[in-house]
Amino acid sequence: MEAVKIALLGVGTVGGGVYKVLQQNSREIEMKVGARLEVVKVLERNLERTKELGIPDEIVTTDFSEITGDPEINIVVELVGGVEAARSFVKASLEAGKSVATANKDLIALYGQELFEAAHEHKVDLLFEASVGGGIPIIRPLKESLAANKIEQIIGIVNGTTNYMLTKMAQEGSDFAEVLAEAQAKGYAEADPTSDVEGYDAARKLAILASIGFNSRVTFPDVHVEGITKISKEDMAYAKELGYVVKLLAIAKESDGSIEARVHPAFLPTNHPLASVNDVFNAIFVRGDAVGDTMFYGRGAGELPTASAVAGDIMEAARNILHRDRGRHGCTCYDQKPIKDIGDTRSKYFVRLVVLDKPGVLASIASVFGNQDVSLNSVIQKRKIGEMAELVFVTHEVLDRNIQDSLAIIKAMPTVESVANLIRVEGDEF
Amino acid sequence: MEAVKIALLGVGTVGGGVYKVLQQNSREIEMKVGARLEVVKVLERNLERTKELGIPDEIVTTDFSEITGDPEINIVVELVGGVEAARSFVKASLEAGKSVATANKDLIALYGQELFEAAHEHKVDLLFEASVGGGIPIIRPLKESLAANKIEQIIGIVNGTTNYMLTKMAQEGSDFAEVLAEAQAKGYAEADPTSDVEGYDAARKLAILASIGFNSRVTFPDVHVEGITKISKEDMAYAKELGYVVKLLAIAKESDGSIEARVHPAFLPTNHPLASVNDVFNAIFVRGDAVGDTMFYGRGAGELPTASAVAGDIMEAARNILHRDRGRHGCTCYDQKPIKDIGDTRSKYFVRLVVLDKPGVLASIASVFGNQDVSLNSVIQKRKIGEMAELVFVTHEVLDRNIQDSLAIIKAMPTVESVANLIRVEGDEF
Numbered sequence: 001m002e003a004v005k006i007a008l009l010g011v012g013t014v015g016g017g018v019y020k021v022l023q024q025n026s027r028e029i030e031m032k033v034g035a036r037l038e039v040v041k042v043l044e045r046n047l048e049r050t051k052e053l054g055i056p057d058e059i060v061t062t063d064f065s066e067i068t069g070d071p072e073i074n075i076v077v078e079l080v081g082g083v084e085a086a087r088s089f090v091k092a093s094l095e096a097g098k099s100v101a102t103a104n105k106d107l108i109a110l111y112g113q114e115l116f117e118a119a120h121e122h123k124v125d126l127l128f129e130a131s132v133g134g135g136i137p138i139i140r141p142l143k144e145s146l147a148a149n150k151i152e153q154i155i156g157i158v159n160g161t162t163n164y165m166l167t168k169m170a171q172e173g174s175d176f177a178e179v180l181a182e183a184q185a186k187g188y189a190e191a192d193p194t195s196d197v198e199g200y201d202a203a204r205k206l207a208i209l210a211s212i213g214f215n216s217r218v219t220f221p222d223v224h225v226e227g228i229t230k231i232s233k234e235d236m237a238y239a240k241e242l243g244y245v246v247k248l249l250a251i252a253k254e255s256d257g258s259i260e261a262r263v264h265p266a267f268l269p270t271n272h273p274l275a276s277v278n279d280v281f282n283a284i285f286v287r288g289d290a291v292g293d294t295m296f297y298g299r300g301a302g303e304l305p306t307a308s309a310v311a312g313d314i315m316e317a318a319r320n321i322l323h324r325d326r327g328r329h330g331c332t333c334y335d336q337k338p339i340k341d342i343g344d345t346r347s348k349y350f351v352r353l354v355v356l357d358k359p360g361v362l363a364s365i366a367s368v369f370g371n372q373d374v375s376l377n378s379v380i381q382k383r384k385i386g387e388m389a390e391l392v393f394v395t396h397e398v399l400d401r402n403i404q405d406s407l408a409i410i411k412a413m414p415t416v417e418s419v420a421n422l423i424r425v426e427g428d429e430f
Numbered sequence: 431m432e433a434v435k436i437a438l439l440g441v442g443t444v445g446g447g448v449y450k451v452l453q454q455n456s457r458e459i460e461m462k463v464g465a466r467l468e469v470v471k472v473l474e475r476n477l478e479r480t481k482e483l484g485i486p487d488e489i490v491t492t493d494f495s496e497i498t499g500d501p502e503i504n505i506v507v508e509l510v511g512g513v514e515a516a517r518s519f520v521k522a523s524l525e526a527g528k529s530v531a532t533a534n535k536d537l538i539a540l541y542g543q544e545l546f547e548a549a550h551e552h553k554v555d556l557l558f559e560a561s562v563g564g565g566i567p568i569i570r571p572l573k574e575s576l577a578a579n580k581i582e583q584i585i586g587i588v589n590g591t592t593n594y595m596l597t598k599m600a601q602e603g604s605d606f607a608e609v610l611a612e613a614q615a616k617g618y619a620e621a622d623p624t625s626d627v628e629g630y631d632a633a634r635k636l637a638i639l640a641s642i643g644f645n646s647r648v649t650f651p652d653v654h655v656e657g658i659t660k661i662s663k664e665d666m667a668y669a670k671e672l673g674y675v676v677k678l679l680a681i682a683k684e685s686d687g688s689i690e691a692r693v694h695p696a697f698l699p700t701n702h703p704l705a706s707v708n709d710v711f712n713a714i715f716v717r718g719d720a721v722g723d724t725m726f727y728g729r730g731a732g733e734l735p736t737a738s739a740v741a742g743d744i745m746e747a748a749r750n751i752l753h754r755d756r757g758r759h760g761c762t763c764y765d766q767k768p769i770k771d772i773g774d775t776r777s778k779y780f781v782r783l784v785v786l787d788k789p790g791v792l793a794s795i796a797s798v799f800g801n802q803d804v805s806l807n808s809v810i811q812k813r814k815i816g817e818m819a820e821l822v823f824v825t826h827e828v829l830d831r832n833i834q835d836s837l838a839i840i841k842a843m844p845t846v847e848s849v850a851n852l853i854r855v856e857g858d859e860f
Contacts, residue, residue, distance in 0.1 A: 017720070021578050021579075021720045022578075024719075025578055025579065025580055025719070025720070028577075028578075028579075028580060028645070029577070029578055031645070031762075031764045032573075032577050032645075032762060032764075129575060135720070135721035135722065135724065136721075136724060137567070137571040137574075137575030137576060137724070140570070140571070140574060140575050141567040141570070141571055141575070143462075144567075144570060144742060144745070144746060145559060145567030145570050145571070145739065145742045146567060146738065146742060147458075147459070147462050147741075147742055147745050148451050148452075148455055148458075148459055148737075148738055148741030148742050148744075148745060149451075149455065149458075149738055150455055150458060215458070215461070215462075271706075273706070273727055276701075276703070276706045288738060289454075289455070289734075290447070290451045290455070290565070290734040290735065290737055290738035290741070291565035291728060291729070291734070291735050291738035291739075292565065292728065292729045292732075292734070292735050293728060293729065294565065294566060294567070294726075294727060294728035294729075295725075295726075295727035295728065296724075296725075296726060296727075297703055297724060297725040297726075297727065298721060298722065298723060298724035298725065299721065299722045299723065299724075302722075304719075304720040304721070304722070305720065305721050305722050307578075307720055308576065308578055308579055308718060308720035308721035309575065309721075311577075311578030311720070312574060312575045312576060312577055312578050314578075315574070315577050315578060316574060319758070323753075323755045323758060324755075325753045325754075325755040325758075328749070328753060328755075332461075332462060334461045334462075
């Protein structure tokens with residue numbers, strides 16, 4: 001039986017996981033692919049790590065040219081992370097006629113086009129299942145199983161750190177700062193949590209999902225991003241009272257030939273399939289014109305779950321090599337659809353205001369909404385804060401531009417102390 | 431651009447859906463596959479139906495030999511249902527060198543081996559994504575995305591009719607017979623509901639899932655099956671009180687090199703990902719050694735959802751034809767693992783007994799359980815029914831054989847009126 005030869009770039013958390021999975025399930029993998037998958041080179045500086053994984057010294061190198069220069073290596077697995085080094089490694093590998101598997105969402109979300117073109121030119125595969133949703137099969141199901149659908153919307157919980165934090169806030173009634181400290185202590189959040197809590201990580205993943213779902217290039221800068229740092233325990237309490245949970249959602253929709261892509265916290269009905277996705281779990285909800293509503297759920301990060309996805313890609317790349325069918329799935333961005341301005345998107349909104357507690361205030365605010373075409377679904381007036389009262393509105397579906405204009409006017413009113421929060425309400429009732 | 435030529439066998443509900451999807455999304459499909467997919471022949475007797483779908487008369491036939499005899503036809507889509515006619519159509523098509531897509535679970539669960547061998551021999555594809563979970567991508571994710579895993583367990587809610595009924599029973603507190611009548615009136619249950627309510631439909635789907643998950647042939651007769659007809663509103667009420675929902679589960683596990691496959695109603699913790707799968711929705715929960723827990727959710731039946739899966743298979747078959755890579759995924763049953771006797775499987779159990787309400791009865795029953803190695807997790811004694819009392823036990827995980835032996839002894843005790851129900855408790859707490 002033939003062997004397909006593999007180089008691993010980096011054996012940190014995910015790379016080590018890939019090495020372990022290829023070893024521990026080697027028989028299954030061989031039976032399914034029809035060839036042995038042999039790791040013949042590992043690019044890694046940390047020799048303690050390679051020893052710990054039981055990787056033979058003679059296959060460890062710090063010289064990338066040993067990999068591109070070895071014609072026997074068929075598949076390169078990029079797991080060094082970061083962007084610039086990864087980009088040059090991946091590009092050079094593709095140009096050397098090697099198929100590439102990567103878990104690097106930053107790379108794909110930023111340089112996808114360039115890399116897919118290189119893969120196409122050199123008739124090799126560039127696979128990236130692990131870049132979104134960790135171990136959850138989502139890229140390939142979107143590209144293949146659901147390929148006969150016009151995708152209408154994709155809603156993802158694709159960042160485990162923030163989902164863990166929001167779950168804790170909901171369960172414990174604690175505030176953002178407390179939960180962040182706890183998540184950092186547990187290693188679920190990084191010392192600099194910006195990329196997670198500001199939604200950048202989710203936005204990169206959304207760019208990838210939207211590009212595939214709508215067959216048109218969506219990049220990280222195309223995504224409107226708001227993080228979860230302003231979510232307070234008061235917002236959480238209102239969500240619960242109104243029958244919602246709070247989630248950081250990555251939303252992409254196509255309508256009238258244009259694409260909207262946005263990441264922000266949102267209220268979601270408790271009976272929506274995504275509402276019970278808790279802790280570090282991820283899930284991606286996909287609505288297609290034929291399939292209707294589907295959801296893909298699992299661990300969005302971690303050594304072995306991510307390795308599961310990378311190893312699945314390696315097997316696919318190996319199969320394509322054995323069947324002389326490389327470049328089987330190229331880039332599917334055959335359309336060029338415009339990206340909607342966030343002002344042109346439509347949502348329902350939860351608005352929490354602190355206002356002077358006196359007659360006529362509600363009426364004057366309601367009339368501002370009315371003048372801006374913002375129709376209200378419900379109003380709650382309950383909490384008193386000294387001289388002030390808290391006013392909560394939930395709108396019907398309105399244009400983002402109109403709610404923003406309303407709030408600009410409302411903020412300037414002398415009877416209004418502050419706009420405490422503005423949170424979109426998403427997801428149909430189930 | 432080339433065209434790939436397709437014959438549809440049957441344009442009933444699903445076949446009509448496939449025709450519609452291929453028409454309405456023809457541009458997307460062509461762009462992704464790299465060729466037009468052209469329906470050139472439709473085997474159908476009902477000309478009203480073909481007219482309604484706008485199928486040109488000249489491509490409609492009742493003579494199957496026109497399809498096998500046409501060398502231009504590359505793909506045959508079997509949607510006639512039933513077993514014997516479908517089997518001969520599929521086999522003849524494979525033997526004529528045509529790839530086949532089918533939604534026919536009965537056919538695959540019963541004659542999978544024979545048909546996969548024919549596909550292998552003639553180097554063509556036999557694809558069947560729609561046979562389990564309707565539109566939900568599950569067959570291909572199991573075969574490809576999760577291929578690097580050793581699958582440990584598969585738990586499915588794979589029958590929409592019974593899930594709808596159990597959801598209604600839970601929500602409305604109504605009894606089985608009422609809900610069945612309602613489901614029949616709505617068209618969710620057939621006039622003869624045996625295949626759904628007795629679990630046979632779910633068992634066929636489980637046979638297919640288990641065969642793929644554990645790489646060893648599991649057929650319908652290998653599956654232990656119990657239906658939902660004995661589930662009462664009392665059981666539902668206890669489930670709720672104890673923090674569970676009642677679902678008809680299709681469970682397959684591998685342990686110690688052997689496979690267990692069973693379909694039965696079960697209590698499932700309310701925080702299990704499958705617990706919030708309601709109404710006619712299906713979901714398949716898969717645990718792999720690398721990926722951990724994943725779940726695939728969506729519509730398990732219906733015209734367009736099922737057509738979505740079939741059309742995805744047609745696209746795959748077309749791609750394989752264009753790439754001269756047919757027979758890419760053969761049968762993955764490369765192992766022959768024994769099937770566990772149901773007596774050798776382990777579960778927790780909910781046991782509901784009606785007993786004489788007098789001292790010593792509980793002690794004597796508990797001692798029977800103890801003697802049979804059935805350790806108890808909790809006991810509830812609450813409802814009185816005249817002279818009788820209802821006793822409810824929840825066991826720890828025990829051998830099925832031991833609980834059955836215990837109940838045989840308990841049933842024969844003069845103080846025991848009846849064993850009102852015995853329901854497994856499945857699924858880890860989340």
